[in-house]
Each structure stands twice: as structure tokens, then as C-alpha cells.
Amino acid sequence: MSILVYTESENGKFKKAALEVVSYAKAVADQMGTSVTAVAVNADNAETLGNYGASKVLLVKDESLKAFNAKKYAAIVENAAKNEGSKVVVVSASADSKYLAPLLAVGLDAGYVSNVVAAPSNVSPFTVKHSAFTNKAFANTEITTDVKIVGLSNNSFGLVESGGSASVEDFSPSIPESGVTVESVDKATDKVSIADAEIVVSGGRGLKGPENWGMIEELAEVLGAATACSKPVSDLGWRPHGEHVGQTGKPVASNLYIAIGISGAIQHLAGINSSKVKVVINTDPEAPFFKAADYGVVGDAFEVVPKLIEKLKAFKAANA
Amino acid sequence: MKILVCISHVPDTTSKINFTDGDTKFDTNGVQYVINPNDEFGLTRAMWFKEKQGASVDVVNVGGSETEPTLRKALAIGADSAIRVNTPATDGYAVAKQLAKVVNDGGYDLVIAGRESIDYNGTMVPGMLAAMIGANFVTNCISLEVDGTSAKAVREIDGGKETVSTSLPLVIGGQKGLVEESDLRIPNMRGIMMARKKPLTVVEPIDATTETNAVSFEKPAPKGAVKLVDADNIDELVNLLHNEAKVI
Numbered sequence: 312m313s314i315l316v317y318t319e320s321e322n323g324k325f326k327k328a329a330l331e332v333v334s335y336a337k338a339v340a341d342q343m344g345t346s347v348t349a350v351a352v353n354a355d356n357a358e359t360l361g362n363y364g365a366s367k368v369l370l371v372k373d374e375s376l377k378a379f380n381a382k383k384y385a386a387i388v389e390n391a392a393k394n395e396g397s398k399v400v401v402v403s404a405s406a407d408s409k410y411l412a413p414l415l416a417v418g419l420d421a422g423y424v425s426n427v428v429a430a431p432s433n434v435s436p437f438t439v440k441h442s443a444f445t446n447k448a449f450a451n452t453e454i455t456t457d458v459k460i461v462g463l464s465n466n467s468f469g470l471v472e473s474g475g476s477a478s479v480e481d482f483s484p485s486i487p488e489s490g491v492t493v494e495s496v497d498k499a500t501d502k503v504s505i506a507d508a509e510i511v512v513s514g515g516r517g518l519k520g521p522e523n524w525g526m527i528e529e530l531a532e533v534l535g536a537a538t539a540c541s542k543p544v545s546d547l548g549w550r551p552h553g554e555h556v557g558q559t560g561k562p563v564a565s566n567l568y569i570a571i572g573i574s575g576a577i578q579h580l581a582g583i584n585s586s587k588v589k590v591v592i593n594t595d596p597e598a599p600f601f602k603a604a605d606y607g608v609v610g611d612a613f614e615v616v617p618k619l620i621e622k623l624k625a626f627k628a629a630n631a
Numbered sequence: 632m633k634i635l636v637c638i639s640h641v642p643d644t645t646s647k648i649n650f651t652d653g654d655t656k657f658d659t660n661g662v663q664y665v666i667n668p669n670d671e672f673g674l675t676r677a678m679w680f681k682e683k684q685g686a687s688v689d690v691v692n693v694g695g696s697e698t699e700p701t702l703r704k705a706l707a708i709g710a711d712s713a714i715r716v717n718t719p720a721t722d723g724y725a726v727a728k729q730l731a732k733v734v735n736d737g738g739y740d741l742v743i744a745g746r747e748s749i750d751y752n753g754t755m756v757p758g759m760l761a762a763m764i765g766a767n768f769v770t771n772c773i774s775l776e777v778d779g780t781s782a783k784a785v786r787e788i789d790g791g792k793e794t795v796s797t798s799l800p801l802v803i804g805g806q807k808g809l810v811e812e813s814d815l816r817i818p819n820m821r822g823i824m825m826a827r828k829k830p831l832t833v834v835e836p837i838d839a840t841t842e843t844n845a846v847s848f849e850k851p852a853p854k855g856a857v858k859l860v861d862a863d864n865i866d867e868l869v870n871l872l873h874n875e876a877k878v879i
């Protein structure tokens with residue numbers, strides 16, 4: 312009855328979120344007096360999950376599963392959970408995991424709570440804290456079913472290394488046909504995605520036009536950050552829709568969020584509230600973002616950002 | 632094509648969020664309710680199908696009578712008829728169960744829901760519904776074309792997008808991108824007048840247990856004041872981010 316985690320990988324490499332869900336599952340397992348089994352698809356070095364608390368990894372190797380498919384992957388996790396007699400299944404908050412989890416929930420007759428931000432406050436009744444109202448509040452929710460699915464928000468629990476080792480077993484459950492076929496994937500592989508990023512650099516309408524995004528990209532590059540934007544910026548076509556963060560865009564849960572020329576409207580703040588440290592650069596000292604930020608610079612982005620890039624380069628050189 | 636659009640009735644995006652009864656209930660005082668923005672994109676796409684390809688569009692909400700103005704708004708935007716399942720929306724699973732009954736009874740080919748509602752953000756109703764009725768499912772949908780019984784959709788993924796092919800019956804979780812922002816419709820006078828005459832059917836719920844139960848709510852801890860750094864002293868910002876915030 313170990314805790315089961317679904318660990319995502321890309322091109323064989325575990326995502327950071329995968330290591331985080333294993334760390335989280337270990338904490339839940341300790342609370343419940345059990346162990347952690349991970350299920351992974353086409354991952355290399357599956358044994359490395361031991362370092363984050365997994366004692367066993369069920370590894371599916373199958374070329375036909377190269378592209379993520381929610382129905383097929385949900386069936387794999389469902390099979391693994393049934394094999395292990397798992398009462399708790401942990402998944403991440405990635406787009407793929409959020410696609411898979413509701414299908415899994417029906418398959419396992421399990422209650423599912425997404426956007427969980429902490430280890431359970433109680434395991435009987437099983438109670439988790441999760442963000443609600445697009446990060447404007449938290450709810451404490453009991454999951455009342457026998458089997459429970461927890462969807463963990465990225466960067467909310469962190470990585471906990473335990474130096475353990477995991478045994479790896481081949482796993483080949485029967486996989487159903489899926490009515491959905493991936494035709495093509497269009498993804499910038501050299502860029503950090505907003506969901507995985509520890510730092511996000513975001514620009515708003517204050518940047519005046521798409522031609523000014525060079526400095527945003529340069530700042531992001533210096534910091535190893537993902538780039539993002541406010542809604543009007545993507546509505547105006549200055550940046551792709553996928554970069555728009557906020558209530559109707561992507562949620563951001565980074566360690567550092569730098570908002571440049573963004574007013575801080577309530578719908579924007581909602582999506583980035585769960586970022587830990589927020590920096591705002593804005594010409595208008597009355598911009599609502601200053602109330603939400605930890606650090607602020609009242610100034611013109613076109614003067615401040617180049618300076619910031621220069622200082623960060625110097626900082627990096629000195630700390631290399 | 633018979634289309635059902637699931638409409639979640641949510642606090643307007645500018646709402647201040649508060650709780651009552653010892654932080655156990657959402658405080659509806661002074662809160663305006665709207666069609667969930669993700670559902671509004673879906674409703675608009677459904678209207679496109681109706682006008683360009685020929686389709687009927689029904690809207691459905693699981694909720695008490697207080698949600699009827701939201702359904703009327705969907706009718707004013709152009710939906711043909713509305714269904715309200717007369718029970719409070721307690722959790723995602725119970726809502727999906729009620730919707731599954733409506734879809735099965737109505738024989739819908741395409742169900743358009745929002746990828747998530749902006750109140751509980753559960754991201755579960757569309758997927759659970761699809762699994763319950765055995766339909767195909769695509770979420771985070773930013774484009775949808777239907778040709779006969781086959782469909783092509785584009786789905787946003789972390790760091791990009793993917794194109795998928797699938798077939799009806801289909802449930803999608805839609806979001807911004809499904810239609811252009813400028814295509815969203817504001818009900819006009821004629822639409823509002825017509826909506827009054829369109830059928831809004833109230834159906835009684837089936838037995839559905841819940842699986843989760845929100846017992847209490849909290850608001851994020853109040854923020855300390857922002858630390859302002861002079862625009863001429865960006866070294867100080869780098870220093871604070873490194874030594875105090877420890878994020879670089």
C-alpha cells in the first residue's frame with residue numbers, strides 16, 4: 312500500500328517537478344508509515360529517484376509512448392496504483408498531469424485535489440491545503456474516498472534529497488487504445504517553460520511594442536529564466552498566447568517573478584500570487600503591483616532593465 | 632452537430648475574496664457573478680459552429696436558481712436553450728456526474744467545457760465527465776475544428792503546443808485562444824429580449840456523492856511593504872535578491 316507517484320520525464324530525463332513530487336510523496340509516506348513507489352515512462356536513470364525518497368520504480372519502456380497521451384498514461388498509473396494497492400497517488404501540476412489526473416480519478420474511483428501546496432495537515436481524515444480562487448485564497452479540503460489523488464503545485468514543496476536508493480522493475484501493463492492521436496508537437500526545446508521555471512521575467516504593455524522584447528529576453532537569459540507577459544500583450548499579438556500569465560492565462564509559481572511595465576491588475580496578480588519573491592519595475596509609483604511586490608523600482612524600464620542586465624552579468628562573473 | 636456548453640457561474644474576475652462563518656463559507660456579499668471566462672471562449676466557439684457549420688447549442692449549469700441570470704446571459708449571446716441541474720455544485724466529481732447524465736440523455740456529439748473554473752480551479756470536471764461517458768477528451772484546447780465526426784484540436788502544453796486528431800463524441804476543456812478575444816460577444820438588446828423566450832429547463836439531480844469536501848478557507852498572509860530600490864542603485868537590487876531573498 313505504498314504511496315504512488317507519477318514522475319514525468321522528457322527525452323529520458325526527469326523533470327524537476329518529478330523530483331519534487333517524489334520528495335512530497337516521501338513526506339506523505341512518512342506520515343502514513345509506508346514507502347514510495349514511482350511510476351515512470353521511458354525515463355533513463357530511474358534509480359536516481361531513490362535519492363528523493365522512492366524505494367521502487369516501475370519503469371515502462373515503450374517507444375509508442377514517446378508522445379504523452381493522457382488516456383494511455385492514465386491507464387499505466389491506474390494499473391500501477393492497483394498493483395501496489397496504493398491509497399494515495401501524487402501527480403504534479405504540469406499541463407500533462409492535469410490532463411491525466413481526472414481520467415485517473417474516475418478509473419480509481421478516487422477523489423482528486425489539484426494545486427496542493429503543502430503536505431497533508433492530517434492523514435485521517437486526509438486533509439490537504441490547496442490554492443483556490445486563482446491564488447487569491449487557500450482551501451483546506453478533505454478527500455473522503457478510499458483512494459486519493461493529490462496534484463502538487465510546482466515549487467511549493469521543494470526538493471528533499473535523502474540519499475536513498477531505488478530498485479527498478481520493468482512494468483508493462485496493458486494499455487488501451489486512445490481516441491486522441493498526437494499529430495505534431497511545436498515546442499521551443501531550448502527555452503525554459505513557465506511551468507518549470509524557477510525565475511520568470513514578464514513584460515506588460517508598458518514595454519510599448521514587441522520590438523522592445525529583446526531586453527526582456529536578454530534579462531531572462533542572464534537569469535536562466537522563462538519569459539512571460541500580461542494579457543493585453545498577448546491579445547495585441549506582441550507575444551504568443553502561451554506566455555500570458557494570470558487568471559485566464561498560465562499560473563506562475565516561481566521563486567522569483569520580475570514584472571516589467573505591468574500594472575498589477577487583480578487578474579494578473581491572481582496568476583502570479585504564489586510566486587515567492589516578486590520584483591516590480593514600473594514608471595508609475597501608484598501602480599497596484601507595488602502593493603503586491605517584495606522589491607520595487609520606480610523607473611523607466613528602458614533605463615532600468617539594461618542596467619539590471621549589466622549588473623547581473625557582473626554579479627554572475629564575480630560569483631562564477 | 633449537437634453541442635453542449637458547460638457554464639460555470641463564478642465570481643467576477645475583479646472580486647475580492649472573503650469568507651464567513653469562521654472561514655468555512657465563501658462570502659457572496661457584493662460579489663457579481665459571471666460566465667467563467669474559460670467557458671465564455673468555449674461558448675463563442677460553439678456559436679461559430681452554429682453559424683458557420685450548422686449546430687444546435689445548449690448550455691448547462693449545475694447549481695441553484697441563483698445561477699439562472701448567468702444561463703440567461705449565455706442564451707442572450709446566442710445559445711438555443713439552457714438546462715439547470717437543480718443542486719448546488721458541491722465538488723468537481725459530483726458536478727461531472729450530473730453533467731454525464733445530461734450528456735447521455737441529450738445525446739450530444741460535442742461537449743465544450745472550460746479547462747478550469749476560476750473559483751475552485753479544480754481542472755477536473757471536463758476530464759471526469761469524458762471518462763464517465765466514454766468520450767474522447769482534449770484539454771487546454773486553443774483551437775478546434777470539426778469535420779463530420781472527426782476533429783482536430785490544438786492543445787497548449789508546457790512550453791509550446793501540440794496538434795491532435797480525434798473524433799466525436801468529444802469533450803474539450805477550452806481556454807483563451809479558442810477564439811480571438813475580439814470575437815467574444817456582449818449580449819445586445821435583441822439577444823436579451825430573445826433570451827427571455829428561450830427555454831430554460833430545470834432538471835432534478837440524480838444521486839451523486841461527493842469525494843472531496845472543502846472544510847475551511849484561508850487568505851494568504853498579508854504582505855509586508857515593498858522595499859523600494861532607487862533606479863540609480865540597481866546594485867542594491869542585485870544585492871537584495873542575492874543576500875536577502877536568496878533567489879539568485
Ligand SMILES: Cc1cc2nc3c(=O)[nH]c(=O)nc-3n(C[C@H](O)[C@H](O)[C@H](O)COP(=O)(O)OP(=O)(O)OC[C@H]3O[C@@H](n4cnc5c(N)ncnc54)[C@H](O)[C@@H]3O)c2cc1C
Nearest residue numbers: 515516517541542557558559560572573574579594595612
Ligand atoms: C475576464 C478577464 C480576465 C483577465 N485575465 C488576465 C490575466 O490572466 N492576465 C493578465 O495579465 N491580465 C488579465 N486581465 C486584464 C487585466 O485586467 C489588465 O488589463 C492587464 O493585466 C493589464 O496589463 P498591463 O499591466 O500589461 O497593461 P497596462 O494596464 O496598460 O499597464 C502597463 C503598465 O506599464 C507601466 N509603464 C508604462 N511605461 C513604462 C515604462 N517605460 N517602464 C516601466 N513601466 C511602464 C504603466 O505605468 C502601467 O502600470 C483580465 C481581464 C478580464 C476582464
